[in-house]
Amino acid sequence: MPVDEKKVQEIVQEVMAKIQIAQAPSGKHGIFSDMNDAIEAARKADEVVRRMTMDQREKIISEIRRSIRDNAEILARMGVDETGMGNVGDKILKHHLVADKTPGTEDIKTQAWSGDRGLTLVEMGPFGVIGAITPCTNPSETVLCNSIGMIAGGNTVVFNPHPAAIKTSIYAINLVNEASLAAGGPDNVACTVEKPTMDTSAIMMKHPAIQLIAATGGPGVVTAVLSSGRRGIGAGAGNPPALVDETADVRKAARDIVNGCTFDNNLPCIAEKEIVAVASIADELMDYLLTENDCYLASKEEQDKLIQVCIPGGRLNRKCVGRDARTLLSMIGVDAPVNIRCIVFEGPKEHPLISTELMMPILGVVRAKDFDDAVEQAVWLEHGNRHSAHIHSKNVDHITKYAKAIDTAILVKNGPSYAAIGFGGEGFCTFTIASRTGEGLTSAQAFTKRRRCVMSDSLCIR
Numbered sequence: 001m002p003v004d005e006k007k008v009q010e011i012v013q014e015v016m017a018k019i020q021i022a023q024a025p026s027g028k029h030g031i032f033s034d035m036n037d038a039i040e041a042a043r044k045a046d047e048v049v050r051r052m053t054m055d056q057r058e059k060i061i062s063e064i065r066r067s068i069r070d071n072a073e074i075l076a077r078m079g080v081d082e083t084g085m086g087n088v089g090d091k092i093l094k095h096h097l098v099a100d101k102t103p104g105t106e107d108i109k110t111q112a113w114s115g116d117r118g119l120t121l122v123e124m125g126p127f128g129v130i131g132a133i134t135p136c137t138n139p140s141e142t143v144l145c146n147s148i149g150m151i152a153g154g155n156t157v158v159f160n161p162h163p164a165a166i167k168t169s170i171y172a173i174n175l176v177n178e179a180s181l182a183a184g185g186p187d188n189v190a191c192t193v194e195k196p197t198m199d200t201s202a203i204m205m206k207h208p209a210i211q212l213i214a215a216t217g218g219p220g221v222v223t224a225v226l227s228s229g230r231r232g233i234g235a236g237a238g239n240p241p242a243l244v245d246e247t248a249d250v251r252k253a254a255r256d257i258v259n260g261c262t263f264d265n266n267l268p269c270i271a272e273k274e275i276v277a278v279a280s281i282a283d284e285l286m287d288y289l290l291t292e293n294d295c296y297l298a299s300k301e302e303q304d305k306l307i308q309v310c311i312p313g314g315r316l317n318r319k320c321v322g323r324d325a326r327t328l329l330s331m332i333g334v335d336a337p338v339n340i341r342c343i344v345f346e347g348p349k350e351h352p353l354i355s356t357e358l359m360m361p362i363l364g365v366v367r368a369k370d371f372d373d374a375v376e377q378a379v380w381l382e383h384g385n386r387h388s389a390h391i392h393s394k395n396v397d398h399i400t401k402y403a404k405a406i407d408t409a410i411l412v413k414n415g416p417s418y419a420a421i422g423f424g425g426e427g428f429c430t431f432t433i434a435s436r437t438g439e440g441l442t443s444a445q446a447f448t449k450r451r452r453c454v455m456s457d458s459l460c461i462r
């Protein structure tokens, strides 16, 4: 049998990467067996951080950025290995995005009034120790992005990460502390426990040292945090529809939607989860999906099999979440060509593969009789999450009408969904989109409290 040189190279690279992960220094800075100890350590670190200058905070953040860039591939491979979700290439890009575009201390702004009666400032002050709950879908991305924003705001943080991604989360938390120490800051600016559970989460939510909780995940965790009696930032689930109307550049819309939908195998909560297409362009769109964008058209029988495998009994099968299209197809006995990136089909909005937030590269296309019908169906599909939605249209009245009707934290027009988090779009990056509580895309500002500082009858020098 002839030796396939390319295949051998790939296997060697894969093995080398696994050795690199196995040999990656697994420091234990910030890692505790008991949640109360983790909170106490973060509280002690907070006593140091709150006395730091902004410049010192920024030095720590610069070190974190450098460390993320140095470790992007290890973190990406670790995340995929541990969770089985997503793909290494896109996860590397996501880590670079966090390093490059997560705002630091420049995000902390002061508001001022000066006049005859003196000078009044509103400053953005730290909360102290923040509790953060993170998902398995973007584990180290969220830990690192939260850490930068929270430290920029003058806080320290205790994480209760998803148990399915604890190894990757611990690796990221250790990096944050090593970066702090390298920049002359304290250890334990970010802490966690070796075995996070619902109990450790409950301890964190009730602990008197925790003033703010930031929850990134599905509806369960956001509801739990909002019921905790503490101030909570709730970054919950989505099911973003991509609406395509008759004025769109249909060819580009097909390309953008597939690029957004397949990014990290559809794991980002902002990613296109279904299409709503106006009837007059629906066939043309489907044609572009199939002929130019490596999509696989699933038959009715294959759709039924996908329902049984991906959402058996209506419950999301975790073994399918974040898998690529060919793996999903192989689970229903289809050996798809190597170029296949996405599974498509046409169906009604109630179709389970369309109405459920799958986090898989499966795009159902819902046909709408006209634009108003498309808006109505898209709003229904978003399920009132008010998280993310996308539109491909050249008609500003249509865009405005859709934006008002769907009322989401994110609305991308004429681009792939990831433009919303600064990837090929303007603006900063975040992996915590506070859809439920209204902060929207979080940054350091969201992790601070407003403090009014009044000088009476002085310091106005106008």
Ligand code: NAD
Pocket (backbone or CB within 6 Å): 133, 134, 135, 136, 137, 138, 160, 161, 162, 163, 198, 201, 216, 217, 218, 219, 220, 221, 224, 234, 235, 236, 237, 238, 268, 269, 357, 431, 432, 433, 434, 435
């Ligand atoms: P998940 O809800 O299963 O878990 C998220 C985190 O919450 C984990 O740490 C988990 O242990 C914890 N958790 C779950 N239920 C809890 C409860 N009742 N009390 C306390 N903690 C609880 O979500 P996941 O599978 O890790 O992530 C995918 C989900 O998160 C999707 O719904 C996705 O849309 C959403 N998400 C949202 C954002 C955002 O910024 N809005 C970002 C990423 C993911």
